[in-house]
Amino acid sequence: MRGIRPFGVALILAAPFAAVSANDGGGSPQDRANNILLCASAMQFSEDNGEPLRFSSDVLFEEFLTMEREEGISREVARKWATAEFDNVTAGLSEFDAEQLIFDTAMQCEFRAIEREEQRLAAQGGQSGAPGAEIDVAFLRQHFATNRNPRLIADYIVDRYPGGKGRMGPPIPEGEYLGELVVELGKSGVQALSDPAIVAMITDPFWQYNPPATRLVTEEYQRRLRVMRFNERDAQAWAGRVQAERRREMESTAVRSAERWGTGVKCTNVAPQGLEGKSYTSCRVLDRYGQ
Numbered sequence: 001m002r003g004i005r006p007f008g009v010a011l012i013l014a015a016p017f018a019a020v021s022a023n024d025g026g027g028s029p030q031d032r033a034n035n036i037l038l039c040a041s042a043m044q045f046s047e048d049n050g051e052p053l054r055f056s057s058d059v060l061f062e063e064f065l066t067m068e069r070e071e072g073i074s075r076e077v078a079r080k081w082a083t084a085e086f087d088n089v090t091a092g093l094s095e096f097d098a099e100q101l102i103f104d105t106a107m108q109c110e111f112r113a114i115e116r117e118e119q120r121l122a123a124q125g126g127q128s129g130a131p132g133a134e135i136d137v138a139f140l141r142q143h144f145a146t147n148r149n150p151r152l153i154a155d156y157i158v159d160r161y162p163g164g165k166g167r168m169g170p171p172i173p174e175g176e177y178l179g180e181l182v183v184e185l186g187k188s189g190v191q192a193l194s195d196p197a198i199v200a201m202i203t204d205p206f207w208q209y210n211p212p213a214t215r216l217v218t219e220e221y222q223r224r225l226r227v228m229r230f231n232e233r234d235a236q237a238w239a240g241r242v243q244a245e246r247r248r249e250m251e252s253t254a255v256r257s258a259e260r261w262g263t264g265v266k267c268t269n270v271a272p273q274g275l276e277g278k279s280y281t282s283c284r285v286l287d288r289y290g291q
Helices: 029-048 057-071 075-089 095-127 137-147 150-160 173-192 195-203 211-228 232-248 250-261
Strands: 265-270 280-285
Touching (some): 029 057, 137 173, 150 250, 211 232
Antiparallel strands (some): 265 280
């Protein structure tokens, strides 16, 4: 898969505009293949240069090869198109600015690839008679008003969106609510949240802009480090352990989460193709027939 990279290491670049997408449905097969190779190359550049992504570039490279095999698209045309796009958008940029442009493009492509994968999973679920709608902000808000269980809600949101929201993507409604909830809880209330939830909110963005929530979570994170008397190295190791343990427990967490809701809810562990080690917990409200 990696053998189809169109450029050398320094020039695996892509154009950072909204039209670039790993799931563009319009245009000819060649147009779509051009965009897929462009995104795959940008994402691989990001991965190879210390900016890991939630969605693997390998999946898009494999998709490109499948189109080449089954639809007769031209690899050389895709290479030339990507090169021309690179030359156009990086003209006059410094090497640093060009690299930042690639990273931004990779994140845009990652967001669109994840969005497409989630749509595919939702369509498959609908065809197989999946239960009712997934838990949304209205359900979470009502649950908190009734049960006052912020720990469960925060755990669910960070498990549902491992890695938080894309830095260049639109806001996550549940993430925005999480920030709102943190502010409502206040300084003493956030102490009830789990270590994995606090670490997740410190490590990755969940809300678009909420300085009070960010400050409260940061202060709580620092308070826990002081209690444990951790230095910076200890803190990094602890945060890594918390996240690793959470990932390992994700499947059983889904089962326990359903039990903790105390209502007609079914939770499952979902592992979208390409999200290596980044499965998430999806909870759905059952209808009156238990479906």
